[in-house]
Amino acid sequence: MPPDAARPLGSAVARPPADQLQLISFGLGREWYAVEMRHVRGIEPETEITPVPLAPAWLAGVFNLRGNILPAVDPRPLLGIPPADARSGGLLVVFEWGGHPSALRVDVVDEIYEIAASSLEPQLSTVDASRQQLFLGQVRVRDRLIGVLDLAALMRPLLED
């Protein structure tokens, strides 16, 4: 399937064939990113995130999700996106990686797409090398270029001893 033919799935999510990727896209500032839907457990409105001492900038803090305390990862510093001026109405994309539930702090969630795995393009070489490793690749959907984040790479610093 050519990338432009990727179709939004709305809320009806079924397991894709092996050669397909289900992506959920979200906005951070003016840019669009996505992660694989298979890791995502839900979308939550951003509740109060409690900052944790000594946490790096990309670890926004912890929040209470129905009685469980989860870490909130802010991908902006990792992706070189300046902090939002005034955050309001953001969303938390709750995901699970390596048995650890966590959440990505995003501005807005867009759509769920199913694309052919082969339609993933490598990131532009102009992207900083240290940031390139955070991506599985990029995909063009309609007129929008979406960077597909590699949750494993994103979570690596958090999981490393």
Add this chain to the structure above:
Amino acid sequence: MAAVDGGSFLAPERAEGRLRLESPDPVRALVVRCGPYRLGVPAALVRGVVAASDIVLLKHPDLEGLVWWDGALFPVTRLNPLLGLASRGDELRGHGVLVHCRHGPLCFLVDEALDLVEIPGDSLRPIPSLMSKHTGLRGVESAVTLDSLLLIVDPVRLLGLERAAHLVAAAGEVSDAEASRRAGDCP
């Protein structure tokens, strides 16, 4: 009164004065503010709270100051640098939180002591292990839900027992030196 030691203050085994996760019993915590952080110190660890104005400022490489309270000499150290916050110079402001560790008494200077709250035991939650592992934080072991999340902090574990022992020893040396000086002044 419970003394802080090197183990977890949320250890599953029952120990007097320690918080215990998912305990049915309510626990009390002294809520303090350090910069942007609002933290809870288990009341079982706290001997008292003094105003910063009660602290005698010292020009000492290790000690911020000393404070006498209830017949004991408490060496003073700031909590903010242990949380990665900049210290605010020589001025002493806020409150001193007095605790006891196995090496002796300690006073932690905070920006503000806010409140003493009672927390239902079943609202205690562990913070994600990923978080404590990554930040290298010692002594921040749980968060609870009141009107918002409150991180529960053991200030002695944040400081480290070795440094705590060093501070207590330094306070003793200062006290001994002062006693000797006074004795020398006497005819």
